[in-house]
Amino acid sequence: MANSETGKGQRPVAEETVQLLRALGVPDKSWRNGTRTVRSPITGEIIGEVPEASPEDAAQAVARSVAAFEAWRTVPAPRRGELVRLLGEELRAHKAELGRLVTLEAGKIVSEGLGEVQEMIDICDFAVGLSRQLYGLTIASERPGHRMMETWHPVGPVGIITAFNFPVAVWSWNAALALVAGDSVIWKPSEKTPLTALAVQALFERAASAFGGAPEGLSQLLIGGADVGAVLTDDTRVPVVSATGSTRMGRIVGERVARRFGRSILELGGNNAAIVRPSADLDLSLRGIAFAAMGTAGQRCTTLRRLIVDGAVYDALIPRLVRAYSSVGIGDPREAGTLIGPLIDKAAYEGMQKALDAARAAGARIHGGERVRADERPDAYYVRPALVEIGEQIEIVKHETFAPILYVLRTSSLEEAIALHNGVPQGLSSSIFTNDLREAETFLSAEGSDCGIANVNIGPSGAEIGGAFGGEKETGGGRESGSDAWKAYMRRATNTINYSRSLPLAQGVSFDID
Template sequence: MSTLEGRADEALRRIGVHLDDPADGTLVARTPITGEEIGRLRPSTADEVDAALTSAHKAFQSWRSVPAPVRGGVVRQLGILLTQHKDDLAELVTLEAGKIPSEALGEVQEMIDICEFAVGLSRQLYGKTMASERPGHRLMETWHPLGVVGVISAFNFPVAVWSWNTAIALVCGDTVVWKPSEATPLTAIACDALLKRACIDVGADPEIHQLIQGPAAVGEQLVSDSRVALLSATGSVRMGRTVAPVVAARFGRVLLELGGNNGAIVAPSADLDLAVRGIVFSAAGTAGQRCTSLRRVIVHESIADELVRRIADAYGQLEVGDPFDDGVLVGPLINEASFTAMATAIDKARADGGEVVCGGDRVGDGESYYASPAIVRMPEQTSVVRDETFAPILYVLTYSTFDEAIELHNAVPQGLSSAIFTTDQREAESFLGPEGSDCGIANVNIGTSGAEIGGAFGGEKETGGGRESGSDAWQTYMRRATNTVNYSDQLPLAQGVDFG
């Protein structure tokens, strides 16, 4: 057993998972840190996926009738267990996703935060009472559990996105069937084990959560099954184009979190010290593999040279390497395909007249893929800039007028996260207004990544339009009923209709 495989095994054991090594295990967990195998599992069969859906659907029949504050008790206990095993789960996140420990710990903290949010929410699933036009009548809305929620998550946030969906879905009275990324099966096993333990601790039915693992075919079965009332899928735009029509054809609900070609405008009045810090973390953090990673900087021509110089200087201080090593801030890309996509994008940018200021080179060799974060100055927003490359490439464009900056910013098909760095209040308010950023997230003097759980998370256009986490995102996981109660002895009709 290798050192990293041993670390994964020990972290799982501390959580309470004893991973077998089945002879027919074709689902291989590999760490992007070295490329080596750290676990082997047997993927779910079609019959097992069907059984998981059957169990989740059956569990829903009773779970939906459990009072919401009682349902919140499961999520409260999950938060307690996550707190106890924060270091263990974060270690698995680093091993499978390649995040530096600080980011991995932050992801688990995000899980704890959403549990706290959901527990409070379990006592706040409010409906409305409206004024009725008919005397002796009351008009109101009530919210009810929806059904089975299918969750398909991506490698880059292997546990946080699951928790956003699961914590909210459970307090709303739904049950969950989760299909994680093939790249992160061990973190998924750990999360499932902790949630099942939480259920047992508080006397709830562990069948309210089901874990299925394997290739795309496993997820396709989840997408097409009519027992899945809501499908929440995180991934590429291409995946969304495949998933959405299938769910729509069976009149299911879909919550999509897809690509994010995020941009930041840097105005002449910007605090450049602040802007550089925000840009560097947003662009290079998680090796550029966040859906909210900064891909485009749109900077005023009067300060472009200075800003690029400062970012390049900061990039020169970023240590790329094994995320477990002290001082490392940029870990590995998830696999060879990611590095190939990065190299291809940089070559295309050069062909389009782009100038590579720094970075873009492979760091090290072997079966792991590390890359130095790249800065590329572009003469215009060509197709390679409009397409999202899931890697640490930062394209820099210039503008002369604020209207031009907004036009450049919005001229991409994605619409997840955005930012402006300015001390001009008019520019800041205009960016947040209806003629400003067309994204689901718009920030002022802060980068595009690092969203808090209190706000609804999601984007517009090809990002899919879904909303997860805070605010009123819970309504996605429930169905609304409009109720009219007649407490009089008359039967007046609405709109003054007289039926004799």
């Protein structure tokens, strides 16, 4: 590994990464002398070299996952929940180390890295309770002496494909539910963040050892490129594939899984908007907008990307937002006072600049967006978040650029605001800032937001694990995490029991034989 830079009072990045990996129980061979390099966005330097799986390795992993599933599905669900409880305990015990590793590998500020691990702990708690509530229905039968009901059964190995921006939490949203549902899991993490995945796998294996009796191959990790992911999407032995990432990736995954009549859970791009109405509390709105638009350096699927402001409050709100954008702390995410860390890599920076150039060509007024600290850290990409005042919702505004760009549009009515809000291909998260009850209820109604998540007086970013997470349109339609999302990891059977001595047929059909 290369020599590391040090932030103010911070240990060198590579040195700290080594210490964290060892503290988390990750064997040295898992992140040394491999074929794929891992870079920290904090400095741009190499912090790991991981071995990659081949398509043949992936096929073997699927075979092991099938065998593990066949054993795991027979374990009572509350007992399966005990394994997830033990995983949650491992995460509690190692929250600081894993959260810090998320910061080093993904560039999140310290509180966000820790918050991501807390999400994992929370979904484990949710899943443990769920393990005693995998309920079906009893349905009235039209035939006397009959009982009709639904039952839910484990479905099989679940493929989990995750993105760099939430390198560990999204796996847990899927894996915790799949495990209590009776499924085995195979995880393909982002090629940009494999070290955190190795750490989570080590913690899972520790929990499985304490559990005793978990089948080998119940949870497996495959580090590799698109050819490895293709094995999960194409193999009929993997009935469910959950994929989180770009719309482009989702189109590929969804089509390939559908081709073999598999099931996909797609959580894809978002182009999330917030509407600010004349009655809004502007102090509250400012705080909600700032975090939603700038948090995680704009690299959340729920990041606020469009701000639709009524003309009556535009001049009162936007100058304050411009000042916030110009003064926010940008730098090493490990340092106190930093609110904006780096973009994940050069490609993300170039994508941001291309979008800003398109907006500039359309006459937009741009505040911020420039690269900072380039002389100090030439291989890392820190940028000032960009606030873009633009006259209309042109094509670039309808496109999700995975960077801290907030397009601001002026409107004059709620109807116009909702039309702008819904006038993009994506449909993940949304919000309205208003103290008008009618406006709030309209936004949440069938004629309001067309997104999977709709909020009032909070931003679109920062969902809780108790609610089903996902969206509509090009966001993919999948749901992960809470509510009844567990049903996606199981198969449903409708059962009818005849406890009478006759055989009446449904719909009054008569079929008598001697």
